[in-house]
């Protein structure tokens with residue numbers, strides 16, 4: 257008998273998460289591979305509810321479907337509550353639940369979902385044991401540790417902490433081969449450990465209180481080597497675990513291995529890092545960058561010591577500033593920094609402090625750092641959710657029915673929900689203003705702008721690109737061509753060689769030049785006849801010398817010597833470059 261198990265991550269699509277909506281959660285990939293090695297036939301999907309219903313119908317009617325497992329996080333609780341009873345009622349297939357939200361399930365929620373049971377915490381061992389008791393549930397399943405289910409009287413029964421896989425090396429490679437819909441991306445997520453030794457009051461990871469466990473370095477490198485060899489599209493490795501930078505020695509070993517692997521296939525990598533560790537061991541960055549680190553994610557959380565201490569983040573603003581400085585010095589290309597809004601004891605004064613701090617960070621790393629604010633969320637199990645009053649917070653909407661990650665669900669002593677949202681907007685607006693100012697003042701070096709266009713993996717989330725560079729007419733196509741190395745700036749071409757290069761206009765004449773007034777204009781800039789003729793001939797088909805030769809006869813009468821004409825033309829060509837209208841192609 258086939259033992260098909262559907263593992264689903266079902267989410268409505270919302271505008272802010274469109275780009276990541278169909279990521280397959282690492283947890284499902286791990287469960288899938290674990291179940292497969294134990295004789296089951298899992299299939300994994302991330303999809304919207306309509307697609308999920310079609311899939312469930314197809315599998316339930318066409319083959320023997322042993323169970324449907326639903327991944328549940330804060331944002332898809334409604335989908336899980338609607339789908340659960342539909343599956344159990346229509347197809348008499350057991351519904352099992354799990355995921356980060358499971359720690360907060362209560363009797364009411366379980367009843368609404370119609371599930372047989374939910375797994376709290378890591379799922380490999382409890383889920384396998386549960387499946388082994390199916391299809392006609394062996395009553396012994398109720399003794400499996402790590403479960404929640406409803407007793408006969410409707411009360412919530414917990415079987416206590418579940419068994420975990422102590423040796424993480426035993427979990428096989430993430431099961432992308434069991435995801436029929438998934439198109440592999442250049443970015444490959446990998447986790448090198450589970451659990452976190454820190455206990456930040458707002459974070460679910462800290463609340464889980466799992467001992468931090470690590471995979472062995474050889475197993476991590478083996479996974480990367482296999483993936484790079486098996487999937488040619490992959491050229492960006494993302495270490496998504498919170499514990500990547502916990503040990504200097506381990507990072508040293510991993511970096512040495514990554515450097516070796518990069519001699520065979522070039523790839524870049526990203527990791528999440530803890531500010532305190534990067535500050536404790538500044539040399540860590542000097543190990544990471546040469547072995548391919550391009551992007552760093554850090555939690556900076558707040559500019560206020562009071563907030564940081566209340567959250568038990570174990571960092572200070574001074575540490576953050578040092579780490580950002582060191583990261584720039586070490587050559588990190590992008591830094592993504594998360595900051596909280598509506599944090600414990602947050603007031604208007606602290607919002608102002610955050611704005612000033614953010615400005616300082618952006619000035620320290622122009623074109624490199626972007627800061628992403630998000631409100632403190634009442635994730636289940638966190639200290640902030642369990643005892644909000646200790647943090648000067650009030651949870652107004654614990655189940656999140658009034659937000660789609662776009663509005664706070666709590667208020668702090670000093671700020672109500674609207675004020676927190678307003679403060680977040682103010683922070684973003686003032687941040688963008690500083691970024692824009694730095695750009696206009698020429699403080700963002702060319703190489704950093706070019707990198708934002710070259711990095712095709714993370715560029716969607718890169719604020720510099722979306723809100724600063726995209727505002728400048730012609731900059732985006734200009735740097736896209738630069739990033740593809742299709743064109744170059746004249747200043748990078750040896751002077752004597754320039755006449756042999758081919759000026760290529762970036763703009764499109766029919767679209768970008770306005771002839772309606774009887775003369776050509778680009779925006780408010782009116783082109784002289786010479787300027788227009790130079791642009792007209794700058795198609796990348798003629799060398800610079802050929803362009804000048806072609807234009808000269810028409811204007812020869814205006815110049816005493818050809819040299820004078822050439823000099824004037826080169827001035828114009830440099831102006832075009834400054835305006836991102838033109839660059840030089842080799843052929």
Ligand code: B12
Nearest residue numbers: 281282283325326329330353354355375378379460461496
């Ligand atoms: C990598 C990551 C991402 C990546 C990739 C997504 C992914 N889920 O892999 C990206 C960047 C896309 C992302 C985005 C977001 N993330 Co995220 N992310 C993580 C992170 C760091 C690792 C996920 C992971 O692979 N974990 C390792 C696996 C092994 O653990 P697991 O997922 O919990 O799965 C185990 C169990 O839960 C259980 N299980 C899971 N599913 C099921 C199903 C069944 C049937 C059963 C029985 C068991 C079971 O078994 C699994 C294996 O042991 C976690 C933090 C963490 N360390 O877990 C946050 C985390 C999951 N993210 C979180 C959040 C809030 C978000 C965002 C909402 C952030 C935002 N504001 O945009 C978005 C949501 C995107 C979306 N629409 O899904 C929260 C979730 C809190 C919650 N209660 O929902 C977490 C826990 C972070 C935190 N500390 O608070 N995230």
Ligand code: SF4
Nearest residue numbers: 452454456459462498
């Ligand atoms: S915020 Fe980071 S350091 Fe703090 S508990 Fe969560 S995962 Fe650990």
